[in-house]
Amino acid sequence: MSDTAAAAAAAAGTGTAGTETGAGRGELDARLEKHRTELTGYCYRMLGSPFEAEDAVQDTMVRAWKSFDKFEGRSSLRSWLYRIATNVCLDMLNAGNRRARPMDLSGPTPVAQAQLTALPENTWLEPVPDGRVLPSVTDPAEAAVSRETIRLAFVAALQHLPPKQRAVLILREVLSWKASEVAELLETTVASVNSALQRARATIAESEPTVTETADPLDEEHQRLLERYVAAFEGYDMKALTALLHDDAKFTMPPFDLWLQGHDDITGFMLTIGAGCRGSRLVPTVANGTPAFAHYKPSESGDGFTPWALQIIEIENGKISAMNCFLDTDRWFPLFDLPTTLADA
Template sequence: MSESAATQDLDVRLEKHRTELTGYCYRMLGSAFEAEDAVQDTMVRAWKSFDKFEGRSSLRSWLYRIATNVCLDMLTAGNRRARPMDLSGPTPVAQAQLNPQPEIVWLEPVPDGRVLPSMADPAEAAVSRESIRLAFVAALQHLPPKQRAVLILREVLAWKASEVAELLDTTVASVNSALQRARATIAESEPATTETSDPLDEEQKALLERYVTAFEGYDMKALTALLHDDAKFTMPPFDLWLQGHDDIVAWMLGPGAGCRGSRLLPTFANGTPAFAHYKPTESGDGYLPWALQIIEIEDGRISTMHCFLDTARWFPLFDLPMRLEKEKDGQG
């Protein structure tokens, strides 16, 4: 095989693992962009040092070892990404103030397609999808970096304790101890069990159709009927979050009234249903990006509406259009 053909073959072999590695790094780092940077760094390191790869482990295991080291290096600063509800209590709508926080504070959304590889086993796919939910990734942020790696490798990716020990250059006993401590910490944070999106059942589809109709029609009575009594509403990069459908509706009819007449396009983020939210332009000739909404469902009703407002970052990441023309809107 020629040198160029060998290089191309290696590139193909490495690329086969990109999606699952991005998912792993996203769970470790809580940032879609940092995860992609980490995987790119992993690929470059693997390419440069491939002549030292002796094949004593699989190529996949070797790549995970490199990716883990990259993530651990990135986490040495001790930064922990969070959702607004991880930082403070809810604010009554009458006292609501919009205080932006730096981007590095926030847990970031991620498109399903960038972190969820195709899986033949439905049970494995369900675990993979469940483990990128915002609540679960937020819970992971409470773990020290190595415990985080152990929990993900053992619980999400189903690696054996001996495999994890080899990857981390430690003992099986140490891995088992780290896993036990990580499980205890996760249990304390109690991430809510929200319903994942693939596939949507008929009840979920009907709920989301009613949500779109209520939101686009700005029908607050219909929207209230879809929300849990203690539903949550967040708007990163602002640290404000609201709890309870009364405060959510009061916000939407007050400071958020500019969302009247909006349009929603469905997408998928963090294993749950999501929508690209477009507000009408001032001229009324179309719609411009306003938020990426991630909708969490519990027991047949909406439990959380996460509205990520930095659309200049999120819409390109999700391959969403930066404008909707009114004449092309099939729902108008």
């Protein structure tokens, strides 16, 4: 029995779910699972957390499984699943929590005043592996839009929207649903959908999410930039690192609320409080549609390297505009299928 079927059966308190049996259960499960990745991407944009997104999708699948005998086929299975997923997300967002980046909560801190204060994990917008949320598509333009709309800056901007406006914007602008389709899903009018979209666009424009380079494809110039970044970081060469950063580059470290801006404060922090990162190793990966690195610090025993952070690098106009370091490696490294140790190379 699949995870979806097993969860539905457990929720129902039986060994089977619904009226489906045998091959029918397997066929239904396959039809539902086909939509899991795109639904996870939708829920991630809504909720800002890959873990909450996966929980929401699993809840969606269980609800769909248990009520499939009531599905009348007046809409497509995909539309029906999106309706369930939207309701699940709206219920989760009723608690009022809006995930944020450090720069959404305060201004930058001068390095001389730097203090590391950790906030609860549900405060923060969280990173996601591309493979968990981006379904395979053959259209390059569609693939580019998908990557663009899971960038940290864009998902952070979405968090400023009321939940229903958030759903409308994602369905209309990201997934290209018609206004009439969104109105049917939300059980409202086309006029209400268009009004919500207009308000959502205005809010997004005010937050001005930066346009950064996505990870696929990276041209040769960007590849060389990342190679120079790795060399500068691993060599702890602050002069070389400074040459790669925009003057107003940002440096964040969730779960700490501290964030830094500008060459002097970033390199000053790395040479003082962050000096333990000297001698680190970076392993390339991809997160939120942008280049990323698994950051390993030298182990205290001196034997190899241990996980320290998931770095998401934002590139704008040929230079690095942000270094986002997510430090909760017990969560991020398993999610990204990264090794928990790194041998001394």
